[in-house]
Amino acid sequence: CKCSPLYPFIPTILWSKANKGxxxxxxxxxxxxxxxxxxQRVRCPNSRFEKGDFSLQINNVREGDGGVVVKVVTSVINYCKVTPWPHGATVRWTLNNSPFVPQAGIAANRGTTENVVxxxxxxxxxGNWTCVVDYKGKEGRASAALAVKGVIHPSKDDTKVYAAVGSAVTLPCVFSPSLIPSNPVWEKLKPGFLFKPAPGRLPTSFSSSFSQHPSDQSASLKEVGLEDEGRYRCSGSIAGQRLTRNMQLVVAKSNSIPSKDTGSxxxxxxxxxxxxxxxxxxxxxxxDLNGTRSVGSLQKGKSVSISRVSKENQGEWACRFYGRDGILGNITYHIQLMSGLSGQTSLGVSHNTAAMVGLSFLLLVLLLILAQMYKNHRRRKRIFQYPALETIVHTVSNEREERERKQVKN
Incomplete structure (x- = not known):
């Protein structure tokens, strides 16, 4: 791997084996x-870097080392040439008519014929790149269009995608419109493998290739669970090169912790x-009753303490979480669920009260019946104490009735 020694610094060097990491x-x-x-079996001799030689040296070659080795080019290099180079000139770059702010830094070979980004x-x-050369108050400009093709969304590796438990989420993997990847593959990567992530099992609700555009290889999860969090990889082949994009699914959930006071x-x-x-x-x-949505109180912080039985707190409570560039996502908790539990408890107490009243009434009826039975028993007992008197009374009564019947006949 050799190139002209154009760099005033040593670039990032990356060697990989096709489909092997x-x-x-x-x-x-x-x-x-x-x-x-x-x-420790491979290295690039440092003494050759300044000469533009980044060749790979493999020691103790094994049978498994056979295959295609790929030199991965991950950089864009822009040159600004002025011939002859004016001594004391300075160079600045614009991208789409705005000053370019580098992430890796601008390397300027001042005093030579080149400035490099x-x-x-x-x-x-x-977009449109413009090299602006300033020399003694005068400017010289040269522009060139640049198109970077590949996976354009997400635009960088390890982009985080946020989703709430139970919700649906899209894992983006969009190639440039002019690129149609072959053999697209989605993988969930096992944790603990930094340089050569091993693929794991995709979630059961995972679905891919739902788009009608061949450049869009995005996937979706219909119902996200906590176990679905982790790193995912989308890949596809373009002109024999395997393009990949890694991303991380972050799962959010809300948790309710009742306090000792059951009302909060x-x-x-x-x-x-x-x-x-x-x-x-x-x-x-x-x-409200018409379904109109309104936003009430707002409280800062990861946790919030509320009264579960208060009517003012009924409805939805949404947790919004923010990053440096704005909102990342949200998750909603329905307070009606907790109010329903309190209502069930009250209903249970009402049922118990009614049952107690019914039992008391039944007991009172039973006591009245027992009292009446006891009175009848006592009366019969008093009569049975004088059996002879009862016989005399019946005999006298019968004789009187007999005399009255005879008098009627006569």
Whole structure:
């Protein structure tokens, strides 16, 4: 891997084996990384870097080392040439008529015929580049159009996608409109593999190739669960080169923690990754009888304490979480669920009260019946104490009735 020694600095060097991941990489700061099974077997001699020689040296060659080795070019290099170079001239760059703010830095070979901009190839570099040369109060300009093709959305690796538990989410993977990838593949990467991520099992609700545009290879999850969080990789082949884009799905959920006082609870917003979150806020959302939505109170913080039985707190409570560039996502908690539980408790108490009243009434009836039975028993007992008197009374009564009948006949 040789090129003209045009750089005043050592560039980032990346060697990989086709479809096998990174072989060796060296950053501009001097840090080196080896791929799995390549550790200390490969290197690029530092003494040749200044000559533009970045060739890879493999020691202890193995049978498994066979295959296609790819030199990955990940940079865009713009040159500004002025012939002859005016001594004391300065150069500045504009992109789409706006001053260009570099991420990797601008390398300027002052006093030579070239000024160089070296940047990692991303969609943000697409457009009209203008090299502006200032010399003794005069300007010279030269422009050129640049198109960066590949995966344009997301525009960079390890972009985070946020979704709430139970919701649907789209994992974007959009290629440039003129590119139609072949053999598109989606993978969920296992954690713990930094340089050579191993593919894992995709979620059950995962669905890909739902778009009618062949350049759009986005996928979706119909119902997100906590277990679906993690890193995903989309890839496709363009002219024999495998283009990939990694992204991370961050899952959010709300949690309710009841306090010792059963009438209140603490709502907490939880995310599987909070590295980009800078702020939280809870918003009370209320719907009237016509379905009109209105926003009520707003409270800052990851957690909020509310009264569960208060009518003012009924409705939806939405947790919004923000990053450096604005809102990242939100998740909603329905307070009616907790109010319903309180209503069930009250209803249960009402049922118990009615049952107690019914039992008391039944007991009272039973007592009255027992009292009447006891009175009858006592009366019969008093009569049975004088059996002879009862016989005399009946005999006298019968004789009287007999005499009265005879008198009637006569």
């Amino acid at each position: 990174t072989v060796w990489r060296k950053e501009r700061n001097g840090l080196q990384y080896w791929g799995y099974s390549w550790f 070296r940047e990692k190839a991303t969609a943000r570099l697409t 609870a603490t709502l907490t917003c939880q995310l599987t990754d909070t590295s980009e979150v800078t702020d939280y806020e809870w918003v009370h959302v209320v719907y």
